[in-house]
Amino acid sequence: MLLVACSVAIGLTGCGSDAAPEAPSPTHDEPSQDSASPGHVRGKDGSAHGAHEGHGETPDRVELDADQRAALDLQIGTARAGSAEAVVTAPATLRFDADRVARVGPRLRAKVRTVEADLGDTVAAGDVLAVLDSVELGQAKAAYLTAAARYRTRAAAYERDRRLAQDQIVSESALAESRADYRQARAERRAARAELKLYGMDDAAIDAIVDDSDAPLSRLALTAPRAGRIARRDLVAGETVGPDETPIHVVDNSRMWLMIEAAEQALPRVAVGQTVRFGVRPLPGETFTGRIDWIAPELDRESRSVRIRAVVDNPNDRLKAGMFATARIETGQANDSASANALVPIDALQQIGKRAGVFVPGEHAGAFVFTPVTTGAESGGAVEITQGLSPGDALVTAGAFDLKAALTAGGRSAAHSH
Structure with a gap:
């Protein structure tokens, strides 16, 4: 891109080279350059600022034909009003x-039988995501059935002994022994239920466990704890997963x-x-x-x-x-529109020697003028222009570096030609 930029036709005057001829002083018969002429821009106070102060009255210029401009891929925009601090x-x-993500996995070692939900599926809370088999769960269910049966037996015996004791048919010591057996059976049943809850079963699922069911006691269903979509499915039939794995993610x-x-x-x-x-x-x-x-x-x-x-x-x-x-x-710290500075992309600002400036379109297509500016605060890829450019003014927002390269290369060529 730089080689292309250096090959453009350059119109330079007052470039600051010692070899450049001095511009003749204007006579009374020649009109002086007006502040609104090309190469000058007005500040917010209405005063004119020379585009090439200290280097003559005519600004630095780059002249491009249509092919050269297309090769440089320039973009023209306007300076917006604002503050870099805003x-x-x-x-x-x-x-x-994170509050809308559920990572689902078994709470004990189990083997996958079927996977019911696939990636991208929409699920509701309680939907079955996968069906597994777990030997450990089967043993826990069997223990619960035993504890539940013992509890029913002890509860019935205690109720019978309590009635008989009222009729003085059963002694107080026998009633106390029956009461102790009942309370022990109740505690064992609670412990068995608590273990099943640790494995992810709720009260309804536990109450549904019966010893005459055809479903294996080892059967475990992974269900969705919330509504959402399946964002991860690291699960296939036949593999074994452990309690430290969460192979299915449900995301809202x-x-x-x-x-x-x-x-x-x-x-x-x-x-x-x-x-x-x-x-x-x-x-x-x-x-x-x-x-x-x-x-x-x-x-x-x-x-x-x-x-x-x-x-x-x-x-x-x-x-x-x-x-x-x-x-x-x-941030809510923007200046009001009446006093806002021009705000331009940081890439639009170029440094030539000791001068910072931007390129603005000239009076005809293909002409660009380097215009010195005074900068203010810089933030987030934008810089304020406090003098030399006003909000709404046109400038080169992309490709300014290539124009600078062409301008400086042209200046060196002019100096070497003397």
Whole structure:
């Protein structure tokens, strides 16, 4: 690109070279250059600022034909009104809302019989995701059936002895022994039920266990604890999984988290409740909105950045976890429109010698003028122009570096030709 830029036709005057001829002084018969002529721009106070102060009255110019301009891939835009302090720009990554993710797995060692839900399926709370067999669960169910049977027997015996004791048919010592057996059986039954609950069975499932059922006692159903979509399915029939594994993930991604990595300098300007607007690479031109709900209490030791979380609605499922984003936090510290400076992309600003400036379109197609400016605050890839450019003025927003290369290369060629 630089070689192409250096080959353009350059129109330079007053470039500051010692070999360049001095411009003749204007006579009374020759009109002086007006402040509104090409190469001058007005500041917000209405005063004219020379585009090449200290280097003559005519600004630095680049002249391109149609082919040269196409080769440089220039983009023309307008300076917007604003303040670099009003917006904090930072990289971010989308993640699932951790409060809306359920990781499902068995609570004991089991072998997979069938998988009932596949990736992308929408499930409701309680839907069966997979059916497994567990020897350990079968033993726990058998122990529960034994404890339940003993409890029923002891409960009936105690009730009978209690009635007989009222008629003085059974002694108090026999009633006390019957009461103790009943309470022990009740405790054993409770312990057996508690063990089954630890394995993930609820009261309804436990009450459904009967010894005359055709279903094996080892049978275990993994169910969805919440509504959502299957985001992970690391499970196939025939494999054995343990209590430390969660092979199925159910996710409700209608709301997500945007995790922002902001520079520590932004801390005084960010706060919970502020609006965040962001775009993602796979969806260029689209803007999404979120709201900050958490700011980390400490900085990352290596990057010296602060982690910020924003909650983002995702009703159409367009946002995906893992997407990279560029977040713009609206801090609410913007200047009013009457006093706002021009705000331009940082890449539009170029340095030539001791002069900082931007390229603005000339009076005809293919002409570009390097216009010195005074800069202000810089933030998030944008810089304020306090003098030399006004909001709404046209400038080269992309490709300015190539124009600078062409301009400086042309200046050296002119100097060497003498």
